Amino acid sequence: MSKENKSLKDLQHSIIQFRNERNWQQFHKLKDLLLGLNIEAGELNELFLWKDDKEIESVDKVKTADELADIFIFLTYISEHFNIDLGEAIEKKIEKNAKKYPVDKAFGSNKKYTEL
Amino acid sequence: MSKENKSLKDLQHSIIQFRNERNWQQFHKLKDLLLGLNIEAGELNELFLWKDDKEIESVDKVKTADELADIFIFLTYISEHFNIDLGEAIEKKIEKNAKKYPVDKAFGSNKKYTEL
Amino acid sequence: MSKENKSLKDLQHSIIQFRNERNWQQFHKLKDLLLGLNIEAGELNELFLWKDDKEIESVDKVKTADELADIFIFLTYISEHFNIDLGEAIEKKIEKNAKKYPVDKAFGSNKKYTEL
Amino acid sequence: MSKENKSLKDLQHSIIQFRNERNWQQFHKLKDLLLGLNIEAGELNELFLWKDDKEIESVDKVKTADELADIFIFLTYISEHFNIDLGEAIEKKIEKNAKKYPVDKAFGSNKKYTEL
Numbered sequence: 001m002s003k004e005n006k007s008l009k010d011l012q013h014s015i016i017q018f019r020n021e022r023n024w025q026q027f028h029k030l031k032d033l034l035l036g037l038n039i040e041a042g043e044l045n046e047l048f049l050w051k052d053d054k055e056i057e058s059v060d061k062v063k064t065a066d067e068l069a070d071i072f073i074f075l076t077y078i079s080e081h082f083n084i085d086l087g088e089a090i091e092k093k094i095e096k097n098a099k100k101y102p103v104d105k106a107f108g109s110n111k112k113y114t115e116l
Numbered sequence: 117m118s119k120e121n122k123s124l125k126d127l128q129h130s131i132i133q134f135r136n137e138r139n140w141q142q143f144h145k146l147k148d149l150l151l152g153l154n155i156e157a158g159e160l161n162e163l164f165l166w167k168d169d170k171e172i173e174s175v176d177k178v179k180t181a182d183e184l185a186d187i188f189i190f191l192t193y194i195s196e197h198f199n200i201d202l203g204e205a206i207e208k209k210i211e212k213n214a215k216k217y218p219v220d221k222a223f224g225s226n227k228k229y230t231e232l
Numbered sequence: 233m234s235k236e237n238k239s240l241k242d243l244q245h246s247i248i249q250f251r252n253e254r255n256w257q258q259f260h261k262l263k264d265l266l267l268g269l270n271i272e273a274g275e276l277n278e279l280f281l282w283k284d285d286k287e288i289e290s291v292d293k294v295k296t297a298d299e300l301a302d303i304f305i306f307l308t309y310i311s312e313h314f315n316i317d318l319g320e321a322i323e324k325k326i327e328k329n330a331k332k333y334p335v336d337k338a339f340g341s342n343k344k345y346t347e348l
Numbered sequence: 349m350s351k352e353n354k355s356l357k358d359l360q361h362s363i364i365q366f367r368n369e370r371n372w373q374q375f376h377k378l379k380d381l382l383l384g385l386n387i388e389a390g391e392l393n394e395l396f397l398w399k400d401d402k403e404i405e406s407v408d409k410v411k412t413a414d415e416l417a418d419i420f421i422f423l424t425y426i427s428e429h430f431n432i433d434l435g436e437a438i439e440k441k442i443e444k445n446a447k448k449y450p451v452d453k454a455f456g457s458n459k460k461y462t463e464l
Binding site for chain 3: 354355356366372392396409420421426427432433435439445449454456458
């Protein structure tokens with residue numbers, strides 16, 4: 001099994017298929033999907049709370065990977081709700097960010113584009 | 117430009133390249149990346165606050181797409197921080213969820229696997 | 233024990249005293265306090281995920297109360313970090329909101345003040 | 349105006365009165381209140397993103413105080429929704445925490461009570 005070239009769409013398709021097989025669409029109201037996203041972000045945060053740089057690096061990578069995946073799953077549900085092409089959205093956002101943060105102005109700066 | 121088969125890895129590579137060109141790695145401490153993820157989730161939430169089902173559907177799709185992309189960008193930064201293969205993490209999480217939520221027990225249920 | 237007239241300051245004082253007795257200040261870096269707040273908000277959200285209006289009302293009130301208290305505890309830690317008088321902040325915010333949302337314009341509207 | 353002894357209940361009463369005068373109860377469905385709490389937590393986070401310890405201390409205190417107040421406002425709305433006495437909840441939570449984290453075991457430790 002080569003994971004190297006897995007497309008975003010294929011991953012999202014697997015997630016939606018998993019859901020539909022369980023007939024969970026009925027529960028997937030948008031505001032619940034948003035709450036779910038916040039919950040998963042909180043669970044990711046919790047892995048690192050109070051930890052210093054060294055302790056952060058010894059947190060179980062599998063747990064971290066699982067939480068990141070959970071966040072992606074909710075991203076997928078929300079994209080699907082609005083029929084948004086997430087891959088396209090990401091590419092367009094990178095283009096927009098490139099205009100907001102041109103290399104010559106943004107290089108090495110932690111300022112927001114409104115303050116550059 | 118075909119977006120159909122864009123791989124997750126390629127999208128993530130573009131994001132990291134964008135960052136490195138601006139020399140922002142120095143600011144990307146893990147706890148800031150986590151805060152960033154929470155901030156973007158909050159901005160996504162804000163698009164839908166107080167809105168009923170009908171109003172939700174008339175929210176600007178481009179704004180929604182942008183916020184989803186922002187969340188993906190932070191997911192990518194965090195994955196990269198730990199050298200986690202996000203695509204692999206997603207596939208493994210789907211497999212784990214399939215064991216936690218077998219179709220015959222989870223079909224049409226909104227219960228947590230611990231309560232099934 | 234009368235709880236009726238417990239002042240905000242007294243409650244906050246108890247929280248800070250509890251912390252200091254355990255010598256936890258050393259861990260209470262601001263970004264951890266922010267992460268903690270997000271975590272607790274996520275835990276509160278989780279109590280209600282996927283639930284409809286009727287199910288929401290049968291969620292264990294003690295669990296809800298505990299999560300609300302946890303959020304208040306982190307609010308207190310963050311206030312204390314910056315030496316902010318939370319009670320005063322609340323009163324000033326109500327005054328500001330009264331200007332942003334005058335009754336005659338905001339009555340019965342779910343719009344942001346920028347759109348009123 | 350003495351703010352020293354303002355009770356939690358009085359502050360909460362002012363918040364609810366403000367809302368009722370604007371007839372906003374109709375929008376205050378629980379899941380929106382939860383989303384609102386997440387949004388405000390995100391806005392608080394945003395004040396400190398990418399900032400180092402020194403930059404954190406020069407963030408505008410009034411902005412920080414406003415965000416803390418906004419979080420308290422949503423805490424109040426959620427408490428009111430369930431008719432929860434927040435002051436009592438806080439006192440009870442401190443008592444529970446005292447049992448979970450006895451001083452002799454928890455002193456100077458950043459561990460969760462389950463690991464003490």
